Amino acid sequence: METADITPWTPRSAAERILMQLKMRGPLTSAEFGKLLGTTGEAARQQLMRLGEDGLVTATSKAGGVGRPRQEWALTAAGQARFPDTHAQLTLELLDSIRSELGEEALDTLIAARESKTKRTYAEVLAGKTGLKQRVATLSALRSAEGYMAEWREADDGALLLIENHCPICAAATACQGFCRAEMDVFRSQLGPDVDIRRAEHIVSGGRRCTYVIRERA
Incomplete structure (x- = not known):
């Protein structure tokens, strides 16, 4: 692994x-x-x-x-709970305030802005990484540096598994599924249109970790 x-x-x-x-x-x-x-x-x-x-x-x-x-x-x-959920209570209060004062559309705009910034950051690091394994390995390192305790491996059937053993924004992701949707969009944008990505495990849905199954399209 x-x-x-x-x-x-x-x-x-x-x-x-x-x-x-x-x-x-x-x-x-x-x-x-x-x-x-x-x-x-x-x-x-x-x-x-x-x-x-x-x-x-x-x-x-x-x-x-x-x-x-x-x-x-x-x-x-x-x-x-020993593993940090970054400023969980403050994050929840901010999300609630944005919803009540500015509306759901404003929250979606903020999530989209965060997503765009993440895409730009990842794209700079992934530039020149051409093979899928190399890109997944680099993506895993990026996610681990952000607190997701990420790792990757190749499954027996040849699929690549990107595993996040921790979610440092779990409270926010539980309160607003837009964060999880944005995460998937970021992965798809960085791995390319010829790659299928499926979430097989999901912390927010009660899983022990988040696992993404990644395959090149035939």
Whole structure:
């Protein structure tokens, strides 16, 4: 998997590294954590239990093959809240004020202006990046630098997956779907008319992450 190494949220402690891994990868066992962190499964389990006592993670049992069920750890709502949603309350208040004082059309105009600025910024960075994989990788790095914890990989069927493990404007996107529509328009404009993009997972709709399936048109 290709993963951008640029993120505004940098884990500093073992506990924060665990939270980051859960955010990026989803539910994991203590043994899997041990391998990722270069320690033993038991040491990882003790860290996870402490995070569980703090209400940041929770464990569930999943039936597997022969033997005992797998115990997987996942972020709780409190754990998710450790990752920044940029000025969430202020953003919601501003959106509400714009709607009530200026109307929905004014809000659409502001979102369109933000979209246009993003397109210009991305286009400058993507200039000269011709191959689809190269463009998706660059787009992933741009999104990660903006706080989306983005990564990309190639699926078994050849499709490219752009994955955003976090939404730093989730409160705004939940209150106004125009932000999500604008995001899709930005991606389409940067990857070109010969590329199909489909959103397969959506944080605002209850998904753990946003995943975009990207294919070149036949």
